[in-house]
Amino acid sequence: MFCERPTRFFLTAGAGDASNALNAFDAALLDAGVGDTNLVKLSSILPPGVTETKAFPLPKGSFVPLAYAECVSDQPGQRISAAVAVGIPVDENEAGLIMECSGLGDPDIWEQQARYMVIEGMEGVRKRPIKEIKSIAATVVVKSVGAVFAGVILCP
Amino acid sequence: MFCERPTRFFLTAGAGDASNALNAFDAALLDAGVGDTNLVKLSSILPPGVTETKAFPLPKGSFVPLAYAECVSDQPGQRISAAVAVGIPVDENEAGLIMECSGLGDPDIWEQQARYMVIEGMEGVRKRPIKEIKSIAATVVVKSVGAVFAGVILCP
Amino acid sequence: MFCERPTRFFLTAGAGDASNALNAFDAALLDAGVGDTNLVKLSSILPPGVTETKAFPLPKGSFVPLAYAECVSDQPGQRISAAVAVGIPVDENEAGLIMECSGLGDPDIWEQQARYMVIEGMEGVRKRPIKEIKSIAATVVVKSVGAVFAGVILCP
Numbered sequence: 301m302f303c304e305r306p307t308r309f310f311l312t313a314g315a316g317d318a319s320n321a322l323n324a325f326d327a328a329l330l331d332a333g334v335g336d337t338n339l340v341k342l343s344s345i346l347p348p349g350v351t352e353t354k355a356f357p358l359p360k361g362s363f364v365p366l367a368y369a370e371c372v373s374d375q376p377g378q379r380i381s382a383a384v385a386v387g388i389p390v391d392e393n394e395a396g397l398i399m400e401c402s403g404l405g406d407p408d409i410w411e412q413q414a415r416y417m418v419i420e421g422m423e424g425v426r427k428r429p430i431k432e433i434k435s436i437a438a439t440v441v442v443k444s445v446g447a448v449f450a451g452v453i454l455c456p
Numbered sequence: 457m458f459c460e461r462p463t464r465f466f467l468t469a470g471a472g473d474a475s476n477a478l479n480a481f482d483a484a485l486l487d488a489g490v491g492d493t494n495l496v497k498l499s500s501i502l503p504p505g506v507t508e509t510k511a512f513p514l515p516k517g518s519f520v521p522l523a524y525a526e527c528v529s530d531q532p533g534q535r536i537s538a539a540v541a542v543g544i545p546v547d548e549n550e551a552g553l554i555m556e557c558s559g560l561g562d563p564d565i566w567e568q569q570a571r572y573m574v575i576e577g578m579e580g581v582r583k584r585p586i587k588e589i590k591s592i593a594a595t596v597v598v599k600s601v602g603a604v605f606a607g608v609i610l611c612p
Numbered sequence: 613m614f615c616e617r618p619t620r621f622f623l624t625a626g627a628g629d630a631s632n633a634l635n636a637f638d639a640a641l642l643d644a645g646v647g648d649t650n651l652v653k654l655s656s657i658l659p660p661g662v663t664e665t666k667a668f669p670l671p672k673g674s675f676v677p678l679a680y681a682e683c684v685s686d687q688p689g690q691r692i693s694a695a696v697a698v699g700i701p702v703d704e705n706e707a708g709l710i711m712e713c714s715g716l717g718d719p720d721i722w723e724q725q726a727r728y729m730v731i732e733g734m735e736g737v738r739k740r741p742i743k744e745i746k747s748i749a750a751t752v753v754v755k756s757v758g759a760v761f762a763g764v765i766l767c768p
Contacts, residue, residue, distance in 0.1 A: 336551040339499035343651035347673025361503025395672040492707040495655035516707040517659025
């Protein structure tokens with residue numbers, strides 16, 4: 301549940317299409333494996349000492365803290381993408397930084413942008429050396445109303 | 457408090473009018489009976505096994521997880537409405553789905569739309585049979601700045 | 613952590629500038645002393661009985677419930693400001709109200725507006741006498757992409 305201190309994280313992403321924006325976003329969450337949970341949006345910090353895990357099914361309806369990017373479009377034929385990146389610091393007692401971005405076009409563009417934003421925030425602003433950057437992106441070509449989602453999930 | 461696993465839910469809705477958007481939204485929350493709590497927005501899943509309760513006063517200032525729709529307008533004379541619907545699955549071990557929508561016009565339009573969105577997400581996307589759909593809507597004709605709110609509240 | 617009942621609060625504000633909106637907002641949070649935490653946005657009520665404390669460093673990565681105002685601009689030379697105000701009721705068993713606003717121009721304008729919004733919500737709508745209003749604002753003249761943040765932090 302939400303009140304437990306997170307000890308692990310995983311990255312996940314997905315895409316969906318539906319008759320309207322909210323159903324499309326819901327379909328993208330299902331595609332990403334977090335569709336039957338209650339996402340609670342955070343301002344995007346990786347707590348010190350949390351370790352990466354493989355994506356796994358979270359309890360249905362549970363409160364899931366995360367940072368995420370999303371994009372929705374109702375223009376058939378349009379490609380949309382969303383990406384997140386997380387910077388893991390060299391110093392294990394320090395916080396990492398999660399960055400999110402999304403928009404029109406290829407996923408590589410946005411994934412690179414998210415990684416750049418992590419570098420700017422960690423090494424540029426915080427002067428905090430990065431051990432590793434992990435990132436993920438989702439993309440879709442809109443059929444009716446399309447949505448993409450990419451997130452960093454914190455879990456116990 | 458927020459960390460307790462929810463066991464119950466209720467639907468509520470309200471409307472307000474004020475000199476600005478935030479005060480109008482605050483007045484709508486008070487009208488709905490949740491105005492002195494700290495709402496925490498969720499991505500809209502009804503956890504398995506939670507049961508409906510009548511609306512009741514939540515502790516002042518407590519953290520209240522919910523899914524909600526809202527609409528604000530500064531056009532006097534305009535009618536605005538907000539609606540939520542929740543689909544309760546036949547299978548009690550499965551999650552239910554909450555959908556939200558809002559905009560100009562009569563509340564019936566938006567309440568029907570929210571119910572349709574639940575059907576699309578539950579039966580269309582998830583192939584999960586619905587036992588029952590519950591819904592609620594709020595509406596107001598704007599005087600100065602108007603706001604409407606409709607939500608599904610999760611509570612211990 | 614987030615599940616503990618808040619017993620204290622503090623006001624803080626900050627400004628930042630970066631190559632994009634999210635990095636600028638992140639820099640503003642760091643300037644305000646909450647940049648390495650996970651902010652969880654609330655609908656803006658001060659629980660009864662919480663007392664003001666000086667700003668202090670929150671655990672890195674912890675979930676921090678708060679109400680906040682923000683503003684971002686990519687127009688170099690533009691002045692942007694954000695403000696929050698909190699109304700503390702005479703009756704210690706009652707909830708207080710937090711109001712947020714932001715936009716172009718001097719911080720005094722927005723801080724006065726936030727204080728006015730508290731009076732409207734507390735004395736106008738709730739008929740709840742105010743003991744004291746506390747407020748804070750941040751301001752910046754945009755260099756590349758600027759962001760300002762002002763928040764009321766709830767803490768154990």
